[in-house]
Amino acid sequence: MNKEVHSGERVAVYPGSFDPVTMGHLDIITRASKQFDRLVVAVLNNKSKNPLFSVEERVELLEMVTKDLPNVEVDSFRDLTASYVRVKGADVIVRGIRSVTDFEYELQLASLNKKLNKDAETIFMMTDPIYSYLSSSVVKEIASFNGDVTDLVSKEVEEALRRKVNEKKALE
Ligand code: ADP
Numbered sequence: 001m002n003k004e005v006h007s008g009e010r011v012a013v014y015p016g017s018f019d020p021v022t023m024g025h026l027d028i029i030t031r032a033s034k035q036f037d038r039l040v041v042a043v044l045n046n047k048s049k050n051p052l053f054s055v056e057e058r059v060e061l062l063e064m065v066t067k068d069l070p071n072v073e074v075d076s077f078r079d080l081t082a083s084y085v086r087v088k089g090a091d092v093i094v095r096g097i098r099s100v101t102d103f104e105y106e107l108q109l110a111s112l113n114k115k116l117n118k119d120a121e122t123i124f125m126m127t128d129p130i131y132s133y134l135s136s137s138v139v140k141e142i143a144s145f146n147g148d149v150t151d152l153v154s155k156e157v158e159e160a161l162r163r164k165v166n167e168k169k170a171l172e
Helices: 023-033 055-067 081-087 100-116 136-144 155-171
Strands: 011-016 040-045 074-079 091-099 121-126
Touching: 011 081, 023 091, 023 121, 040 055, 040 081, 040 136, 055 155, 074 081, 081 100, 081 121, 091 100, 100 121, 136 155
Parallel strands: 011 040, 011 091, 040 074, 091 121
Antiparallel strands: none
């Protein structure tokens, strides 16, 4: 979905893999959506990461979990984040931080993006402590052993994970 850019609007982009979207991501999306006129949640189409869900599936899941947030739009991109942000008419990149390890990586990324697009500011949002341990990888690991992922992801994501795990098992 591509909503029009209106001048004077504060547009932010929240880029990531979202493989799949977790409650930690959703918390950042919800909080960030209150700070901007529009928030574009953008799935990075990064072939090198060997994702569990296709870009289309990740976009679809994000659309489901953000359906009640009217100023949030979901998109995907292949460009450099710095270029994508410019195309979307955004001047802010939102990223989430869970730990010092996240911080080191995110600082490097933010500095690189600043070098590539000096008009874009990276803004960090601290995780809600209840999600500080939560990542897509953890969720995938638990789901692969048919463990309980309630509270970590939405119902839609839980179902999608179950389907994906069963599909994979059927192929083994
Ligand atoms: P990437 O591969 O770009 O790191 P992710 O989907 O893993 O993509 O994460 C996207 C962003 O969301 C990153 O800034 C990451 O630090 C943040 N994030 C991930 N999980 C959480 C969480 N539980 N709480 C807060 N931020 C999070």
